[in-house]
Amino acid sequence: MTPVVEIETLERTFHVGPLAVHALRGVSLRIMPGETVAIDGPSGSGKSTLLNLLGLLDRPDAGTYRLDGRDLAGLDDDERTVIRNRTIGFVFQSSPMLPRLTAEENIAVPLVYRGERPYRARRAARRMLGRLGLETFARHRPHQLSGGQLQRVAIARALVGQPRLILADEPTASLDPRTAAETMRHVREHCRATGAVLVLISHDLADHAATDRRYVIDAGRLQPADHVATAP
Numbered sequence: 001m002t003p004v005v006e007i008e009t010l011e012r013t014f015h016v017g018p019l020a021v022h023a024l025r026g027v028s029l030r031i032m033p034g035e036t037v038a039i040d041g042p043s044g045s046g047k048s049t050l051l052n053l054l055g056l057l058d059r060p061d062a063g064t065y066r067l068d069g070r071d072l073a074g075l076d077d078d079e080r081t082v083i084r085n086r087t088i089g090f091v092f093q094s095s096p097m098l099p100r101l102t103a104e105e106n107i108a109v110p111l112v113y114r115g116e117r118p119y120r121a122r123r124a125a126r127r128m129l130g131r132l133g134l135e136t137f138a139r140h141r142p143h144q145l146s147g148g149q150l151q152r153v154a155i156a157r158a159l160v161g162q163p164r165l166i167l168a169d170e171p172t173a174s175l176d177p178r179t180a181a182e183t184m185r186h187v188r189e190h191c192r193a194t195g196a197v198l199v200l201i202s203h204d205l206a207d208h209a210a211t212d213r214r215y216v217i218d219a220g221r222l223q224p225a226d227h228v229a230t231a232p
């Protein structure tokens with residue numbers, strides 16, 4: 001089986017004046033179809049840098065990145081944008097919605113961009129809302145939704161396009177524990193069912209318990225969380 005994500009000795013250094021900030025120092029990771037991975041780490045450890053590289057929002061200074069077996073090194077920006085739109089779903093801490101569109105329409109947007117017919121896109125959006133327990137809110141506009149509801153709409157929007165890779169930066173931070181657990185369960189089931197993989201940045205131990213593998217990143221180095229000494 002080909003890994004969905006395969007990165008090897010990825011490095012990213014930022015230059016700020018005379019200073020070189022080594023945000024990632026040789027990060028390697030392989031994620032097989034259907035797997036979910038959680039990453040934790042202190043502020044400034046490189047979590048967002050890694051997510052940006054995985055999401056094709058940034059380029060590494062060294063190392064390789066294969067997505068579904070395809071080496072991404074030689075691609076130009078347009079090719080990367082196409083891959084990003086077709087194969088990657090993002091959920092950020094706060095995911096902006098188009099304010100004049102309903103929840104259902106917001107979720108349908110990425111599909112319509114991709115050339116799906118509007119009525120089919122809306123049908124898929126409604127189905128995804130139903131799966132996340134939000135069918136009642138299909139016609140609500142963003143300002144008529146709570147923070148937690150909005151966040152779940154954002155998750156629905158990330159899943160609806162059947163991405164191969166779902167990148168999430170603290171997606172459950174604004175949810176109560178029960179809704180967070182429910183939402184994570186849906187995302188994990190979605191991954192199992194479609195072969196998509198999830199890379200989740202989270203400080204929440206419950207999120208970590210809900211994923212297949214756990215990692216910690218510290219000062220730009222990634223290692224399995226089980227190898228990190230923790231207090232009993």
Ligand SMILES: Nc1ncnc2c1ncn2[C@@H]1O[C@H](COP(=O)(O)OP(=O)(O)OP(=O)(O)O)[C@@H](O)[C@H]1O
Pocket residue numbers: 014015016021022023041042043044045046047048049050
């Ligand atoms: N565009 C940039 N220019 C310069 N330095 C950067 C840039 N982006 C990140 N850095 C530096 O790289 C390091 C890693 O940053 P990153 O944003 O990946 O941390 P993080 O783990 O996401 O932290 P947080 O939990 O606070 O979001 C930090 O030292 C940061 O200052």
Ligand SMILES: [Mg+2]
Pocket residue numbers: 047048049
């Ligand atoms: Mg960050």
